[in-house]
Amino acid sequence: MSAVPFSKISTPLNALFATIGLLVVAALTTQGLTGQERLVSELLLAAIWLAYVLQLSGTLLSRRSLSGGMTALVIDLLAVLVPAGAFLFVGSRDRDLYCTIWLLKPLRDSTFFRLLAKVVANESRNLLGVTSVFGIVLFGAALAGYIIERDVQPDKFGSIPQAMWWAVVTLSTTGYGDEIPQSLAGRVLAGLVMMSGIGIFALWAGILATGFYEEVRRQDFVRNWQLVAAVPLFQKLGSAALIEIVRALRPRIVPAGSVICRKGEVGDQMFFIVEGRVTVATPDHPVELGAGNFFGEMALISGDPRSATVSAATEVSLLSLYAVDFQMLSSSSPEIAETIRKTALERRGGASGLP
Structure with a gap:
């Protein structure tokens, strides 16, 4: 059987293999599996791993250029070597968990990461600026929370690192409720931090959305320019x-x-x-x-x-x-x-x- 055709496993088929493999890994973590069920699951993982070995062999034999196929080659290597290394050097209880590296397989031929890298590179200054504001507000909120609440709740706000967890949860507007300011000043501070978090995350989302729109429009313009230039x-x-x-x-x-x-x-x-x-x-x-x-x-x-x-x-x-x-x-x-x-x-x- 030639290995080269396996290098062209489609993205949907890669996603199907990865989904089956991950479901099997999840099933293996449940209690009460019989020995036969565990054996069948292990054999199914081995079959998927073998298909990925053939895909890696096909990728190597097809001699893709490093510039065009490096991402696919790295993912193929990880999908084969990580489970193989776990089988050789990790205990039987946890070695199946390393098959979760197959999460990367559906993304091997995706252009999204290249697009994301361009967007991040183009918008790096704006993203860095908003990240700096986030860090300043985060530390400032932790400092203020420590000063206001340290005497009221010394077990939760007894130091700036302890208050930092509250600041992260509040600034992200997650609000787990495990740490809540008791004083009026602390609650006013929490409200201001929440509103700041909404604004900061909106800025991040807006910068990325604008970056994606501009990059997609730029790529479309270049493609259309090439098509138009081909018309005599x-x-x-x-x-x-x-x-x-x-x-x-x-x-x-x-x-x-x-x-x-x-x-x-x-x-x-x-x-x-x-x-x-x-x-x-x-x-x-x-x-x-x-x-x-x-x-x-x-x-x-x-x-x-x-x-x-x-x-x-x-x-x-x-x-x-x-x-x-x-x-x-x-x-x-x-x-x-x-x-x-x-x-x-x-x-x-x-x-x-x-x-």
């Missing part, structure tokens, strides 16, 4: 015009055999082909268009119904331009609209043309 129609446009086009166009993937637009429909958008081929069912004979071509422009410009049905001959990557965006582009960048109109007329030649 736009290659002669300046950078300012390209930016307008990138903001207006919407990427879309259409599977093979799907109908993109039908004859007689009201056309509110035109399409640019980035990759793949489409078939246009014209009255005379079908026409096939490939990357770099566009269709649907006359329905967008004139508002007439579609004159033909267009379907995807292969999986096709499209960029769509809606009529509203086309009108806005016509006002802000007349050269773009003129280029589309001119090219459309040249391609149609006054004949049947495209929908």
